[in-house]
Amino acid sequence: MSNCVTASVEFFFKGNKISSSIDLDIDHHMQSTGKLPVLYPLLARASALDMYSYEYEMMQTEMVLFSQPEGMIAEFIHEGQLDIAGFEKAWLESEILEQLKAIANKYLTADHSKLSDELIAALLEAYRLGKSTA
Numbered sequence: 001m002s003n004c005v006t007a008s009v010e011f012f013f014k015g016n017k018i019s020s021s022i023d024l025d026i027d028h029h030m031q032s033t034g035k036l037p038v039l040y041p042l043l044a045r046a047s048a049l050d051m052y053s054y055e056y057e058m059m060q061t062e063m064v065l066f067s068q069p070e071g072m073i074a075e076f077i078h079e080g081q082l083d084i085a086g087f088e089k090a091w092l093e094s095e096i097l098e099q100l101k102a103i104a105n106k107y108l109t110a111d112h113s114k115l116s117d118e119l120i121a122a123l124l125e126a127y128r129l130g131k132s133t134a
Contacts, residue, residue: 002027003071003091005082007039011062013055020047020059026073030091036084039064096127 003026010019020043029037040060041051049056065080072094076087100123104115 003030003073004068005066005070005073005077006068007043007064007066009040009043009059009062009064011058013058018047018049018055018059020044020049022046023068026071026091030088030095034092035088093124097124100124100127 004024005026006021006023008019008021010017012018022039022042024037024042026036029035040056043064044051044056044059049059063081066077066082067080069077072090073082073087076083076090097120100120101115104119104123108115
């Protein structure tokens with residue numbers, strides 16, 4: 001399942017309520033950069049706010065709220081707040097596990113859905129050891 005979420009921010013400027021909301025395909029951003037995008041510029045563009053304006057500065061003082069999560073990201077949203085570091089770490093580890101399972105399938109006769117937790121843990125530890133010594 002893909003990871004999608006709606007990010008929104010709401011604030012008042014000169015007595016007017018300004019709201020901005022964007023739907024994000026989180027997997028797209030994670031695959032291209034390995035981290036979540038900086039949200040305020042995306043939210044500003046969605047509301048046609050100039051990023052060199054006082055309105056944009058006011059927007060940046062407000063917390064971005066997350067809603068309508070789909071996929072693993074839902075586990076990291078609590079009361080509208082996203083644990084970004086926790087999600088990024090879990091997403092990257094999930095990607096590594098998928099790659100390790102593909103390698104195991106290539107060399108072992110067992111279907112990856114039948115791979116034992118011990119084998120997966122051993123592959124993950126070998127990956128981390130190789131990464132730390134590189």
